[in-house]
Amino acid sequence: MAPHRIILLLVFFLSLIVPAQAHADWINLTGAENAPNIAEIYINDDHIRLVLEVYVGDLDTFIDLVPDEMLKDGGAGRLPLAGRLRRFSRETFRFVTGDGRKLRAKFKTAEPRMRKKRESPFVGMINPITRRPV
Secondary structure, three states: OOOHHHHHHHHHHHHHHOOOOOOOOOOOOHHHHHHEEEEEEEEEEOOEEEEOOOHHHHHHHHHHHHOOHEEEEEEEEOOHHHHHHHHHHHHOOEEEOOOOOOOOOOOOOOOOOOOOOOOOEEEEEEOOOOOEOO
């Protein structure tokens, strides 16, 4: 057998024996990082963490998460937080386990903040249809 074929066979068999590792990083090409509302979902072994960035114009969609003290009327006539979280977990943002169990939300914090800076490959581009900046 020719020496180059022996080397190729050896490399092939070694590639089957030696475990390969691969690392990946996701590159967003949809422009979603520029959306007015952002949901970051972190899946861990014992819990799921949801971090929301909500545009002030869309607060009515996420009103169950807005603390009473941030409302002009102080939350008069609203369900208590526990009831609002149940409704949020059921109607707005639902997580279901592989065995069908629905997870209930726990509230950590809500506060006004500046938007998190996210790099975008679309910065400075012009939409070819509208001729407006992306």
